[in-house]
Amino acid sequence: AQSVTQPDIHITVSEGASLELRCNYSYGATPYLFWYVQSPGQGLQLLLKYFSGDTLVQGIKGFEAEFKRSQSSFNLRKPSVHWSDAAEYFCAARRGGTASKLTFGTGTRLQVML
């Protein structure tokens, strides 16, 4: 069965520190991969996505993610975290095809210490 796993439920980092949020997927073939951010009581905002090509993907707000086929991973990184980055982060995946449904990971809550 298709699945997306985010091993870390909650992560706390100091402002200015680097960040890495983990994401692993289990699909028959390499899926399309996404990272979303959700602020409390809000919808989801797309940070970045990977379909093919360069395995290091740049996104908005200074985030990047690296696709590693050998590890079935798509980890999200940011070199220096800002207090405004505190939010819930979701990794998601889907098969090819325009209207394929997304499968979400369980999310990682990021807390930033000032």
Next chain:
Amino acid sequence: GAVVSQHPSRVICKSGTSVKIECRSLDFQATTMFWYRQFPKQSLMLMATSNEGSKATYEQGVEKDKFLINHASLTLSTLTVTSAHPEDSSFYICSASLAAPEGYTFGSGTRLTVV
């Protein structure tokens, strides 16, 4: 960019009543829309996929008669929670599939509280 407007953002209703949530695509045509439910501090669970002009496809375990989805036009999909009960209290989010393969834009969500 492609925007989905979801209303209401918050609603409180009495147990036994029905509530309708609307999602409108403002600047594009949404052939396919997805409805998600999110419990506090949990992930998004897909409830159903709606295609314009046809019946919605529900995920396993989702009651079709309780969560009525209508997608009568390319710009509007609605979710009606019928005979709501406190356990239906949740955060509901819609998403539209975009023509480009990257895929999706999300509404801002509806916080439903059934008292």
